[in-house]
Amino acid sequence: MTAVTTRRADAQRNIAAILTAAAECLGRNPAASTSEIAKAAGVGRVTLYGHFPSRAELVDAVFVQAIATGEETLGKVDLSGDPREALGRLIESSWHLVDQYRALLIAAQESLPPGRVRELHADPMARVEGLLERGRSTGVFRSDLPVEWLVSVMHNVMHGAASDLQAGRITSDQAAPYIVTTVLAAFTPPGERVPE
Amino acid sequence: MTAVTTRRADAQRNIAAILTAAAECLGRNPAASTSEIAKAAGVGRVTLYGHFPSRAELVDAVFVQAIATGEETLGKVDLSGDPREALGRLIESSWHLVDQYRALLIAAQESLPPGRVRELHADPMARVEGLLERGRSTGVFRSDLPVEWLVSVMHNVMHGAASDLQAGRITSDQAAPYIVTTVLAAFTPPGERVPE
Structure with a gap:
């Protein structure tokens, strides 16, 4: 050498x-x-x-790595079949990642510029978008709101749950079913029944 | 003197x-x-x-004042009648406040300790909680999830819309109807139809 x-x-x-x-x-x-x-x-x-x-550049690099590791897990989620059931599985897996990387997520939110955390979520968000489009084409998800907005809603509900967990307002076990139930209702087309 | x-x-x-x-x-x-x-x-x-x-103490004091001013406006919203329509009016008014104080909200989120922004929202959140309880008692809002969770969801969707607006993903005019539509669907009891 x-x-x-x-x-x-x-x-x-x-x-x-x-x-x-x-x-x-x-x-x-x-x-x-x-x-x-x-x-x-x-x-x-x-x-x-x-x-x-800078510390921010280090946090950014660690977050990039965490997202890449998370993407390996999310890539294995079965997204076939009923889009609502597939979304439930995807939320479940995504929540475990958010929960696992909770402290790092807080570090990123506090030290990276606004919008950067979301920018780094481009790949997981694209996956949700694809599933949403499939569910919209078969009428199980609403088409009266932009896909990008619906993806934002899911992102905000999930990351809000991380704060709720951090503050002791919910438990880790409650989070996934709460998020799934809420998001599936929010995505239901107007005039259709919310899943039981 | x-x-x-x-x-x-x-x-x-x-x-x-x-x-x-x-x-x-x-x-x-x-x-x-x-x-x-x-x-x-x-x-x-x-x-x-x-x-x-410290700068944080100043941001905190300004935020306390903004919330107090906002509370004067929100206190005038008519919360009587159909709880879903009342919630629509409350979201509309709340959104105008979030939009008006958007830059201050970002300053608060960046410089106050985690959880403090939410703590300062105790009064507006208590108002939403009261309306939710009334809607649950008449069966127009879901009772299968804790009220505190539902209040969080509304808070997160609304504050997420502020980031979407900041990033140019939605316009200020789109925000209020998007939030109302999404939150009303999320609050619909399982098995019931999402409002058209």
């Missing part, structure tokens, strides 16, 4: 260690500092800032 | 000027700095920090 490839390998090892440590620290405490993260990663603060010039 | 009452009158005048300036500055730009606010209020930064030791 040349000196350059060695330096590159060191850098990659450091980046990986920082990301792993940041995910752990921010997952415990959304306000975790970069000094804390550097210490947990076994690197100096100068090394950390060399790779991530 | 004694020297003490003069100092007290000066202090009250300064506080009022700071709050007015802060409401204006934060209403234009959620990231407005305390120096900017002090300048607009015609006071020094030391005077500002004497009354509001």
Whole structure:
């Protein structure tokens, strides 16, 4: 190995260690500092800032990674059959991810620019959009409101549930059925019956 | 007047000027700095920090004032008659307030501790809760989910619409009907028809 490839390998090892440590620290405490993260990663603060010039850039990178991991799980959800049942399965899986990454989500909401958290949800939101379109074409989901609005509603109800859980207003077990029940009613076409 | 009452009158005048300036500055730009606010209020930064030791405390005070002003408007909404129509009127009025105070809401969400924005919404939320209870007793609103959850859903859909508007995904005119339509569907009892 040349000196350059060695330096590159060191850098990659450091980046990986920082990301792993940041995910752990921010997952415990959304306000975790970069000094804390550097210490947990076994690197100096100068090394950390060399790779991530600001705390926000580090939070962003950890969030990008969490979304990618989540996407692997969501990609396995069976979206065939009755679109309402498929949406129920998708919400259930999505909720487990939101719940698991709750502290990181708070860190992201607090330190990333407005709109960035949603921007990073582009892939999971596109999946919901596809399922919504299929349900609209067969008339089980409403077509009188824009798809983008309905996706927003689901996103806001789910992320609001994370705050409700954080504040002790609901339990983790209640969240998924509450979200499914609420979203399925909200998506029911006008004049049609809300699922029992 | 004694020297003490003069100092007290000066202090009250300064506080009022700071709050007015802060409401204006934060209403234009959620990231407005305390120096900017002090300048607009015609006071020094030391005077500002004497009354509001941190930017967060100032944002909190401005938000408390906005909620109080909003409560005057919401207190005049006719909540009698069909609870669904009353909820429609209440959402319409609430939305105009959220829209009007949108930049301040963003400032509050970014600088106050998690849960504080919701805590400051206790009065408007209690009003929604009362209306929900009345609608549940006559069977027009669902009783299979806790009232507190349903109030959260309305709060999250409405505040989410503010982000959608900020990001240009919806217009201000679309917001109120979208929110009313969505919330009324979400509140419909299982097995009942969603309002047309």
